[in-house]
Amino acid sequence: MDSLTHIVLGACIGEVFIGKKFGKRALLLGAVAQSLPDIDFVASFWMPTTRDLIAHRGITHSLLFLVLVSPLLAWLADKWRRPHNIAFTTWVWFFATELMTHLALDCFNAYGTGLLEPFSHKRFCVHAMFVADPLFTILPLVVTIALLFMRTDHKRKRWAAISIGWCIFYLIIDVVNKSIVEAAVYRATGKKNITYRRHFTTPTPLNNLLWYVVLEDDKGYHIGYRSVFDRKEDVDFTYFPRNDSLLNPVKDLDELKDLFIFSQGYYTIEREGNSLVFNDLRFGQMTGWYKPRAGFVFHYYLQRPYGNNMVVQRGRFANWDKAVFKSMLHRIKGE
Structure with missing residues (x-):
């Protein structure tokens, strides 16, 4: 999921668990705790692009990370600002819930999550939610902002619980629609x-x-x-051939081996000018409901690796305009 969703949902969970005893600091601690698995973004500063694609949502998004880090964070929190009246087990459940929520949400979209790292490189993916869904995020966002100003304790916890309930309900809708x-x-x-x-x-x-x-x-x-x-x-x-034969001149590229793993085998190859392009189909097309032959969101230039910054994001809303947006609305309505 997007960072904003993790932040505001984490804040609401923090309010439910420790808000009464920890005050508004629970919002901040919850937001940070749920965002923690995404610390793997620092790998992008020194890893090649394709290695970074595999590293993201890897070990820091694993069940092993959850099991090891939850009690460690609980111990640190328990030692912080003593004396306090929050039980150690409450801290453990709080951090475990935050981390588990992050992992579960990330499993719902196309990128995939390495829950079993480092024992297995299998990526778990439900394919039931787009990485950013405004209707999912809007209520916990509004509630988090309100909690920054709200003072009544019982109302704070009630509204935080309602926002969490909405998110669970929305995930059920996702599964039903799928x-x-x-x-x-x-x-x-x-x-x-x-x-x-x-x-x-x-x-x-x-x-x-x-x-x-x-x-x-x-x-x-x-x-x-x-x-x-x-x-x-x-x-x-619309049919898209895989075009494996085009890869013969570059079959030994290290980047290509990484891309095979990352794409889980859902790829096509095409030629664009003097470069071969590797398309990962899992991230969709750029306005494919409007133009069936539209290009793919994730497209990696095999012979121009320096041109692949923001490779996951750059095509996500490319070529969008008023006509494309209207066509989506019509298509959603079944027209």
């Missing part, structure tokens, strides 16, 4: 006799109503879009 889309894709591919060996569905930017669908076969991918409000049974797919 199941609706999955069922529709299953029916559509059956009618079209499309065979595939694996697939995923994931939300398009800033919503959980219009979904991006990728079906993989031996030579490439069928890519389409499905709204939870679509009335027709059919899904319109």
Whole structure:
């Protein structure tokens, strides 16, 4: 999830756990605690881009990190500003809940999370939420701001609990919408006799109503879009070949080996000018519901590694304008 969501949800959890005894400092401590796994961003200062892609959401997003760090943070907090009347077990549960919430939320979007690091490099990904969803974040954001000024103790905890409840409810909506889309894709591919060996569905930017669908076969991918409000049974797919043969001149590149791991095998290769481009399909297309042949958000220049700054982010809202936004709204409505 985006940093803002972790900060405000962490603050609300802090209020519920220790707000009554720790005051408004609980908001700050909660925000910091839930943001802690993202300390791995410092690796980007010295790691090559592709190694950094693999390192992010790695060991600091693992269950081992949670188990080791929660009691350590609890011990430090217990020693801080004594005397206080917060039990050590309360500190442990507080930090464990903050860290577990961060890990669970990150599993919901496309990047994937290394829960079993360093014992396994498998990335866990539910593909049920876009990395930033305003409707998910808005209530804990408003509540966190209000808590900075609110004084009544019982109202503070109640509002913090309501915001956490909203987030849980919204995650349930995500899962329900995903199941609706999955069922529709299953029916559509059956009618079209499309065979595939694996697939995923994931939300398009800033919503959980219009979904991006990728079906993989031996030579490439069928890519389409499905709204939870679509009335027709059919899904319109556009085919993208994988183009593995284009990789022969660069097959020994270290960056390429990293990208194979990072993409979990969902990739295509294309030529752009004098450079080969590696597309990671998991992050979607740039306005693909509007232009089915649109380029992909994550595109890495294999022969121009110096041109890959912000590779995950740079294409996320590229080519957006008023027409694109209106087309998304129409597509969400099933039109």
